[in-house]
Amino acid sequence: MPADLPFFDTCYLVRIYLDDTGYEAVRELAGSGPAVAAAWHARAEVIAALHRVFRERRMEQGVLQTIIKQFNQDTESGLFCWLPLTEGVQQRVERVFRDAPASVFLRGADALHLACAAEHGFKNVYSNDRQFLAAAPLFGLCGVDVMDAK
Numbered sequence: 001m002p003a004d005l006p007f008f009d010t011c012y013l014v015r016i017y018l019d020d021t022g023y024e025a026v027r028e029l030a031g032s033g034p035a036v037a038a039a040w041h042a043r044a045e046v047i048a049a050l051h052r053v054f055r056e057r058r059m060e061q062g063v064l065q066t067i068i069k070q071f072n073q074d075t076e077s078g079l080f081c082w083l084p085l086t087e088g089v090q091q092r093v094e095r096v097f098r099d100a101p102a103s104v105f106l107r108g109a110d111a112l113h114l115a116c117a118a119e120h121g122f123k124n125v126y127s128n129d130r131q132f133l134a135a136a137p138l139f140g141l142c143g144v145d146v147m148d149a150k
Contacts, residue, residue: 002081003121005037006030009113010045011129013038016074017046017067018053022128022147029126029146037081039089039116041109046071089115096138106135114139 006029013036015026030036047068054064074080092115093108100106110132117125118139125136128145136143 002037002083003123005033005035005081007037007117007120007122007125008042009038009110009125009127009129009132010042010049011132012126013042013046013080014049017050017071025146026126035079035081037083037117037120037122039113040082040085041112043075043080043082045109083116083120085112085116086119088119092119092139100138104135104138105131106138107131110135114141117141 008026008030012026012030014020015023016030016036050059050064050067050071053059054061059067075082089112093111096111096115097106110129113132114125114136118141122141124142124144125132126144126146127133128147133143133145
């Protein structure tokens with residue numbers, strides 16, 4: 001069952017490939033089960049995040065191409081369980097935004113991650129993004145940052 005897997009947002013997925021702050025704890029969690037779950041749209045977000053590192057000249061193009069190739073191989077081998085963005089996910093996003101107080105800062109892509117996790121039966125979601133973690137309870141989820149625990 002996918003809900004038994006750790007559910008990562010894009011911040012955590014990228015740390016599987018980049019040695020950004022806290023990557024050791026993220027990789028340890030990723031290796032704790034047979035796969036990592038994520039919302040379907042995170043695939044595009046990971047590629048975009050990797051390209052941003054290249055655009056900012058923190059990575060050579062050859063390295064970018066190698067990492068993207070590895071990411072695709074990992075996807076094909078089943079390292080990731082890409083969860084669909086269903087009508088139920090969209091309806092949950094709409095309900096949360098309709099009922100959320102004005103003080104809530106929630107980006108659309110983060111709402112999709114959180115609604116996807118909730119619709120697929122997850123209890124915990126993993127990220128280091130403070131707005132993402134703060135919004136998790138709106139979806140009945142517990143936001144966890146394993147990098148903060150170390």
